[in-house]
Amino acid sequence: MSLDASRWAWQQQNLKASEKLVLLAIADRAGENHTAHPSIKRLELDTCLNRKTIIRSLDHLELIGLLLPTGEKVGRTRQVKVYQLSMVPERHALEPSSKQSQKRNSPKSGTVPLLPSNSPKNGTPEQSQKRYSEPTSIEPISEPYEISAARMQKKMPPDFKGVVNAYNEILGDDLPRVVKITKAREKSIRARWQETFGSQSKGNDLNFWRRYFLHVRKSKVLCGLKENTDWKGADFDWLMNEQNMAKVIEGKYHREGDWRTDIDLQEAV
Structure with missing residues (x-):
């Protein structure tokens, strides 16, 4: 069970109650790598939903990208799909940043911050100050990498x-x-x-x-x-x-009675 996955599932919005319940059931069975492979029968037992509702919910969760089929199938008959839960944040991403930790260790908090040494090995105070004030050859990034990558992808x-x-x-x-x-x-x-x-x-x-x-x-x-x-x-x-x-x-053409019965509804991408 992954606490990260369960927390992530609870945070998802704009889902039907049945879709949210199926997502929570899958997240509850996810491992540390955020993959899970509960069978339809298992999801029926966990959610008390009927098979058709579960299949419809899985289909929509795949379509909007919350569940990503890995292409792998497991189980005795090799029919159970393995899902990757999409973009689950790791716990360390929620921990206080180093800047916050440094702020807590400031003189106002009763501790002494680390300062550059004035020993000959590290140079004189003037040299140390100069070393720390000189600009580096690498310019600072003007925006987070994630934003830059998203913009680059959009321009593809x-x-x-x-x-x-x-x-x-x-x-x-x-x-x-x-x-x-x-x-x-x-x-x-x-x-x-x-x-x-x-x-x-x-x-x-x-x-x-x-x-x-x-x-x-x-x-x-x-x-x-x-x-x-x-x-x-x-x-x-x-x-x-x-x-x-x-x-x-949004499912207008996938209502009760609109689903085909002549094909495998659990096709993988």
Whole structure:
């Protein structure tokens, strides 16, 4: 059991009660490396939810990036997915910083701070002062590395071909295949590439697009398999529309009775 994982799970917001309960149950069984592999049966016992609700919750938690399938499966039948809990902060990240510790050790707190020695080995006081005051050859970083990395990632050019290939690979047998990347399609991909769809789901991550298209494939409605309807299903352009995409992610087309029963709903990315 990882206290870090449990604390992280409690902090997640904008989830349905069933999704939060499933996430907490998985976090409760996570190890120190923040991976867990409870079976559906185990989650049924832990949460008192039915199988379909648990599968729907897992699917949504994967889609928004809180649970990342590692691609590994365990268990007697090798059908139990191993999940990586995404971006769980370590306990040391929550501990007081060195600056806070130094502040506590200031003269006001009754202790004497460490000062550079004035011995000949370390030079005269003037030399020591000069050494400490001279600028280094390395300029200080103007902003945290994490912010710089995020900005650099955001500026990555859209992978038009990567997104289209993921669509054709996953949905090409159920929906019309894309045979040409038009200017209009480049525009829609570029727009979605800049967006964030969940706490850890970003448009410039091809793994997100694979999760998205797998999520689409699990819906009878989106694949044109819903009974008593004339709609033949979605296509690439419909799925890339901003408003349509929000409805898909929020579960409008994955309600009770909308899930396909002819495929493996526990497909891994």
